Amino acid sequence: MTRALPPGPRAPAARRRSAAALALAAVIAAGLTVHGLGPDGAVTDITGDALYAVAAFAAGVLIAPRAATLPVAGLAAAWCVGVELLQLTAVPSALAAWFRPIALVLGTGFDARDLVVYVAAVVVAAVIDAAVRSRRAAQTPAHSD
Incomplete structure (x- = not known):
């Protein structure tokens, strides 16, 4: 009969990545x-815009599941703001003219309102992530070796 082993150090990261x-x-x-x-x-x-920002946060967690919530949120917000500021140039429009789906990632026109929406959505995603991590940590029994 096989006995289930307690979750190892990778288990929380694997669950978070999933x-x-x-x-x-x-x-x-x-x-x-x-x-x-x-x-x-x-x-x-x-x-x-809100969904885009949440996707950026989720992608950050997917890439670095062991990272703390705050750095992931900071990088997601920086990505979104950077992409929005890039729209002040002709680069996103030119790329979208070459390959239309790029507009879904880089957009084409700057809108200052988007900056506020991005940051607000990342904050909401980070609060949810931190709450889930805190709850899971409270539910995980401490292991002594």
Whole structure:
């Protein structure tokens, strides 16, 4: 009879990475749905921006599942702000003219409101991540070797 071993040091990171992968897939699906089916307007734009920021946060967790929440949030916010500022140049539009799907990642036109939405959405994602991590840590029994 095999006895189940207690979770090792990689278990929390593996669970966090799996959760991030599922969240990222769901957020991308929601974002594509909003983009494809939503009416043009402020609500659709804000929703898409928020989903983009949450996707950036989830991608950060997927890449570095052992990283603390705050650095992941900082990098996600920096990515979003950087992409928005890049839209002040002609680069995203030129790339989107060459390959249209690039517009989904880099956008094409600067909007200062997007900066606020990105930061707010990253904060919400970080608060949820920190709460889940805290809850899981409280539920995990301490192991003594």
